[in-house]
Amino acid sequence: MNAPRTNLPVDPARIADVIDGLAAITEPDRPYTRRAFTALYPAGRAFVEQRFQAAGLETRIDAVGNLIGRRPGKVPALGTIMLGSHSDTVPDGGRFDGIAGVAAALEVARSLADRGVALDHDLEIVDFLAEEVSIFGVSCIGSRGMAGVLPEEWLSRQSGELTLAEGIRQAGGDPAQLAAGARTDIRAFMELHIEQGPVLEEEKFDIGVVTAIAGITRIEIVVDGRADHAGTTPMGGRADALAAAARLVTGVEALAKSLAGGRFHFTATVGEFSIEPNAANVVPSRARLLVDARAEERAMMELFANSLDQLTEQIARETKTTIATPRRISDNPPTPADRMLVGVLDAACITAGASNRRIVSGAGHDTAWMARATRSAMIFVPCRGGRSHAPEEWAENDDIAMGAAVLLHAVIQLDRDLQSQEPQNVIQENG
Template identity: 60%
Template sequence: MTASPDHNHLVSAEAIGVDIAALAALTEPDRPWTRRSFTPMFDRGRDWLRAAFAGAGLTTGIDAAGNLIGRRAGSGAGCGTILLGSHTDTVPDGGRFDGVAGVAAALEVVRALDRAGVVLRHDLAVVDFLAEEVSGFGVSCIGSRAMAGIMPADWLERRWQDRSLAEAIAAVGGMPEALGRPLSAPLAGPLRAFLELHIEQGTILESEGTAIGLVRAIAGITRIEIIVEGRPDHAGTTPMDGRNDALVSAAPLVEAVRHEAARPREGRHFTGTVGEFEVFPNAANVIPGRVRLLIDARAERRSDMEAFIAWAKALAAGVPGASARVISDNPPVPMDADLLAVLAEAADAAGVSHRPLTSGAGHDAAHVARLGPAAMVFVPSRGGRSHCPEEWTEIDQIADGAEAIARAVIELDRR
C-alpha cells in the first residue's frame, strides 16, 4: 500500500452509528445497556444482527459453539477466510460500545468493500462470538474458546436458570455435542487472519490524541490467593498485646501488592490488584481469625509474571500464618507481527495516527489466535470508562479503526 495518506475513506461513520444505535435500543428496561448472553434480549439482538448480515449480502450461519457468522464468498477456491468481528453481549448495566463497536465496524467493512467494487480472493466473514462477557453460567469467552477447541468439557454441565450450558448453547443454534475440537464451519477453508476492533477501555489513546492502538499483546491473567491464619478471640476481653489478629497481619499485604505491581518494567504492561478481601468470621465483637486475599495480576511478558508469583509467595512466607497459591494462570498472547505491520501501513495510508498498545483485558482474539494469525485494533474510550452506562466512544473514532481494517483486508487478500 502507498505510504502517502489517502483521505478518501472507504467506510461510513454514519452507517456504523446507525448499527450501534439499533443494538443499543435493545436493552433491558431501565438498565442501559444490558443484553446478557442466553437471555431473550440477547436473542432479540441476534435476530437484528442476522437480518443486518443478510442485508449486507452475507450468508449467515451458527457454528457448533453458538457463534453467529456471516460469510462473503471469495473468488478463489480454497484461499481460506479473513475473519472480522467481536461480540454483542454486555455485562449487566454495561456499555453500548464494548464488543458491539467491533461487530458494527466489521459489518461496515463488508459494505464498504461492496460499495468500492472490491472482489476478494479470500472469503470474508463477520463473527458475533457467543458470551464473551461473564455469563450467568459464571464463565466467559464461551464462543471463542469453543471455536478454538479449548473450552473445558465440564463447562457444559454448568447450570443457570434451570438449564445447563449445553442446553443454552443448543437453544441459540449451536451443537454442544460437536465441541471439544477446533471448529471451522461455517467458515470456508483455513483461517488466514482474524482482526478485532475494540474500545480501549483505558485512557492512553484519548490522553495522547492518537486515533487507534495496534495491540501487540493481550496480557496474561494470573490469580493468586493468600490466606492469613490468626486466632479468633473475644474483641472486648482479649488484651491488645495477647492477640493474633489475622486482619492486622493481612492489611499491609494490600499496599505491598500495589507497590510491587507499580514498579517500573521498562514500559511493559503490568497490573496487580487485590480484588477480593474476606475477613472471617467478620463479626464486630470477634478478633479476625482468618483473612483471604485474591490478587488479580496481569502481565504482557511471562517472565514478569513468573517473577511476581515468586515475589507473592515470598511475601506470604514472611508473614506468620500466611500461605499463597496460584489458583489460575493464563499466559500472555502476542498478536501476529505481520498483521500488525499491515494494519500500520493501512492506517498510514488512511492518515490515521496509531501507536502500539497492550491489552490488559481479555478478548476473544486471545483464543482465536490458536487457529490462525490474529490482531486487534483499539479505539479511544472517553475517560477510560467501560462496563458502565457512561462508556463512550465517538463514532468517527470507530470509523478510523474500521478504515484501517478495511484497507488491511484488501492488502492481506492481495498478499
C-alpha cells in the same frame, strides 16, 4: 483523533445504526445490559443477523453458538479472513465494548461491496457467543469453541437449572459437534475494540495497534488467625487475620507499582476480599484475598508470584498468623499479536491517514483465543476518559469509523499478502 474524518471509505452512519440499534435492546432501567444466555440476548442476535443479511452476507450459527456472516471469495480454497467481536455485555455498561467491533467489521463487508471489491479469500464477520463473563461464570465461550479449546467439562456448568450445553443449544449451536466444529480454514483474524483505557485519548492517537494481550493470573491467598474477644484480648497478643491481610493488600500494590515502572505492562489488584466471622466484637479469624495480576511478559508474572510468596511468609511470621502458599486459581499466559498482521495494520493506518501507536491490552479478548488457531491481531480506538464496563462508556462514532477504514485497508492488503504465506491453522499453546 488528529486525522480528518472526511473522505473515509466507510459510512459512519451505518456503523452508528448498528451500535444505536443494539443499545436500544437493553433491560429496563439497566442501560446497555444484554447478557448472553438471558432473555434479551436473542433479540440482539436477531438484530445483528438482520443487518448481516441486509448487507448481503450468508448467515449461519456454528456449533458453539457464534453468529457468522459470510461473503464468498473468488478462490474459497484459499481460506477465510475473519473480522468481528461480540454483542453480549456486562451488567449496566456495554454500549461499545464488543459492539463497536461487530459494527466496524460489518461495515468493512458493506464497503467492499460498495467499492466493487471482490476478494480472493472468503470474508467472515463473527459475533462471538459470551465473550463477557457469563451467567455460568466463564467467558469467551464462542472464541474458545471456534479455536477448539473449550473445556468439555464446562458444558455441564449450571446457572439455576440451565446447563451451558443447553444454553449453547438455545443460542442455535450444537454442543455435540464442538470437536468437529473447530476451524482450520481461518487464515487471519482481526478485531476492533474500544481501548478501555485512557492512553489514546490522552496522547491524541486515532488507533492503537495491539502488540500483545496481557496474560491474566488469579491468585488466592487465605490467612488464618485466631478469633478472640475484641474488647478483652490485648493488642500484642492477637493473631488478627484481617490486620495481616491488610498488609498483604498494600504489599500487592507496592509490588505491582515496582514492576509497572518499566517498559512492559503490569498490573495487580486485590479484587475480592472476605473475612470471618465478620463481627464487630470479634478479632477476625480468617481472611481470603483474590489477586488479579496481568503481565505483558511471562517473566514479570513469575517474578511477582515469587515475590508474593516471600511477602506472605514474612507477614505470617510478623503477625502470628498462618498464611498458606498463594494458590493460582487460573493462569493464562500473554498472547503476542502476529507480527505480520501488526505490520499490515501499521501500513493500513498510514493508508487511512490515521495516527497510531503500539499498545498492550491489559484486558482479555476473543482475539487471545483465536490466536490459538490462526494469525490474530487487534486495533483499539479511543474511548472517553478510558471508561468501560460502566453506563458512561463512550466512543465517538468518527473514531470507530476511522478504525473501520483501517480494517478495510488491512483486509484488502491481507487478501494479497496471505497468498504468499504458509497457513497457520494448527491449534497451539498461546505465547
